[in-house]
Structure formats: C-alpha cells, structure tokens
Amino acid sequence: MIMVRAASAMLAFLSLLAIGPRSAHAETYRPWCVGYPATLSQSCTFATFEQCMETARGGGGVCTQNPWYLQYSERGPALAAKAKSERSKAR
Secondary structure: OHHHHHHHHHHHHHHHHHOOOOOHHHOOOOOEEEEEOOOOEEEEEEOOHHHHHHHHHHHOOEEEEOHHHHHHOOOHHHHHHHHHHHHHHHO
C-alpha cells in the first residue's frame, strides 16, 4: 500500500513538472479569420491568407483580418501611441 501511494505521489509530481509555464514567445498569432455569413460564425485560426481562402472556398466563407491581431500586433498600440505623442507635440 505504501508503494502505491509513493508511486502515485511521484506520478503527480512528474505531471506537474510536465505542464509547467511556457514562455510568452511560444504563442502563435493568427492574423486571418474566416467568417460564414449564413451561420454568423467566425474562426480566427489562420496564419496566412492562403490558408483562410482554402477554407472559405469550400463553405462560402469570407476572409478578413483578425480584429484582435490588428489591435495588438506590433503596429497596433505602438502606432497609436506614436500618433498621440505627435499630436501632443503639435499643440
């Protein structure tokens, strides 16, 4: 019985080590969405426009840029902050 408890504890500990925190740069951003007007559904899981178009062709979907990606990508907040600072200098 003690051996079973020890093995269970070791398995639990190793499981926790395996699901440790990941680094932030491991995220994959998906800048393209396919929307289906007939069902009002949207899927933002595409890394390239070509991937999106291949999926959209089969089901009558429309590809658009991911609004979250546009707002939070490298150009989003930085560009907005730059424009704001330039406006305040002009006053």
